[in-house]
Amino acid sequence: MNKYIYVGCLLFISACFGCESDKLDVLNYGTIEGQVLDGESYQPLSGVMISTTPASITLLTDAEGRFSIPKVKEGDIEVNLKRKDYIANSLKVAVYENEVTNMNFLIFKDYNETGNISIYDPVPGNGAVDQHLAITLKWNVEGKKAGVELLYSIYLFESNSTVQNLLSEDVILKEVVTDNLKPNTTYYWYVVAKHEGNRVANSPTWTFKTGEK
Incomplete structure (x- = not known):
């Protein structure tokens, strides 16, 4: 009987630690949305490659230069922008839980x-x-x-x-x-x-x- 009680206690303690571990692993996410503009004319730029560091997704801006990056981990995130004949740039933004960070980005010709x-x-x-x-x-x-x-x-x-x-x-x-x-x-x-x-x-x-x- 004591053997079974001992094993049951071990299982209970293990389950408790597992719950604590799950709580510690919970991540908070936000969203980055924006528009990429030419730094000289302020006209929207399509086909700009957007990526993030830490990596989450890679995509291209649409015909209006807009993009949306969902489910970005909360904290400081670098948004990387690349397009032919333009200077590649990385812009650091702050992402907050359940909030949309919405802003314009400028890139400049080389x-x-x-x-x-x-x-x-x-x-x-x-x-x-x-x-x-x-x-x-x-x-x-x-x-x-x-x-x-x-x-x-x-x-x-x-x-x-x-x-x-x-x-x-x-x-x-x-x-x-x-x-x-x-x-x-x-x-x-x-x-x-x-x-x-x-x-x-x-x-x-x-x-x-x-x-x-």
């Missing part, structure tokens, strides 16, 4: 004379929370050829907004101050680099969330 420019290292860091309502946005740049001078335009917009506001244009320094932000609001922002009036690169789209004050 201007080899400027170098392979990369805009990175945002301040505040991507996904930062509890930010002040007045902050300084900063970034770094690498890969431009010697003697190439860049000017920067910075776009800032609220989560799920269809309007991308131009925060500042033709900035020489790699930083810009913004204030009058709304409390408890998620913002997206990105930087466009220009050389002699031509758009030559854009940053990933970064996000941060403000605090109470």
Whole structure:
């Protein structure tokens, strides 16, 4: 009898641990939807190859440049964009459980004379929370050829907004101050680099969330 009781206890404990393991394995998912536009004309681009890192799905934009990626694991996801005669780009976005991250993406024609420019290292860091309502946005740049001078335009917009506001244009320094932000609001922002009036690169789209004050 004691033998059977002992075996039954082991089975019960094993089942409990199995339940805990199942709970730990639960993943949360969201959706990324958007439209890819030409960085110069702002016209929709069809046939842009879309993939993600970590990998989830690979697809092409439709005739209106739109795409939808369902069931994306919650967290920071890189959206990779490729199209012939355009500079390949990877944009990092934040995905939240049961929410749709909806935004436009810009890609630019390949201007080899400027170098392979990369805009990175945002301040505040991507996904930062509890930010002040007045902050300084900063970034770094690498890969431009010697003697190439860049000017920067910075776009800032609220989560799920269809309007991308131009925060500042033709900035020489790699930083810009913004204030009058709304409390408890998620913002997206990105930087466009220009050389002699031509758009030559854009940053990933970064996000941060403000605090109470």
